[in-house]
Amino acid sequence: MIKRNLLVMGLAVLLSACGFQLRGTGTSELAIKELDLSARNAYGETVTQLRQVLQSSGVKVYTGAPYKLVLTDEQESQRILSYAGAGRTGEYQVTTVLNYDIRGAHDLPLMSDKLEVQKIFLHDGNNLVGSDQEASTAKVETRRELVQRMMLRLSQLTPTQLEQMQQTADAKAKAEAQALEAAQKAEAETPRQSPIEIPQQ
Template identity: 65%
Template sequence: MPGVEHIFRVRHVGPNGFKGSIKMIKRNLLVMGLAVLLSACGFQLRGTGTTELALKELDVSARNAYGETVTQLTRLLTSSGVKVYTGAPYKLILTNEAENQRTASYSGSGRSAEYQLTTTLNYEIHGDRDRLLLDSKVTADRSYVHDGNNLTGSDQEAAQVRQEMRNDLIQKLIARLQQLTPARLEELQAKADAVAKAEAEADALEAAQRIRDATPQQSPVEIPTR
């Protein structure tokens, strides 16, 4: 297993760099464990012990159609028994995935800094007649240390932290999908239909008013008196 040899090879670095390398090893082990769990067909949602989803058929898309997030999400949905294909009755659209990074602290020497990462994944669910049923988001937060004495190790740690965050986002999103029971989906569809009907009626009234405003008004015909 070539990956194991790479993980446990620690270079000679300063005290700060050594601490960063140990931390990186721990993260490597954690990411490896998460990858095994998430790729297994027996994947279970956090705190539920089940992968049952009411959404048995789903059209999944994203702005980045070939990105790691939508690819991993599609794989997990499929392994959970969801049929993912274009034209499914329900659509899950990953509308935006944004990362925010800020500096949390600096070391006394100024060679190391701790960064706080926050990633937000916005998504929409569309139902019958492509009507919007749900517009929401999930977030993930992590921190990592950038060591100026160990740039390679710091870059690897940052990449692993981002992978952990992606795993967390996907798990949270699937947990949200699990909450969409058939009754909840019917309720959301009914609300979306009502909104669409109200908008259509308002548009019709507005169009009728424009026609009336554009129609010349005729003066009443006066009948001459004898």
């Protein structure tokens, strides 16, 4: 495992030295230059890493930006893929699902989507410490990949697309407001019938 990690790190160093950049790592510039960022867990690892990657990519992250990325929910689960009995090696899978919204002016939702990342790690019943490290590494890698995929999603959005989404959201909000106003007006103009009085015998 250590040899494999060293090999991967070595290849990454060599590729970066040659000018190669992984897609979605935040090294490429985004069309979005200003972005508000928030999450249910405001101090969580995912939102913290994402903020750092955005800023290193030249994006100004601040409250009140024209567009807002909201990490609405992050769920992590783990399940056994194969189990060979006590004291033996089995495969586990960790899955993280990240739901998010992109909102525009007046906090109107422009789009909602989710990202899902899965990693498989080995659990050795004879080496619990090593297995715990494997699990921790899998979770770290999962979060890193989530951030990379989010950056890739953001890199595919252009200001023109966001403006069109905003116009659609504005039109929908206006139509809903007009429908509500019309319903309230109709209700106000509808004569209310007084209770029928039954004559006493």
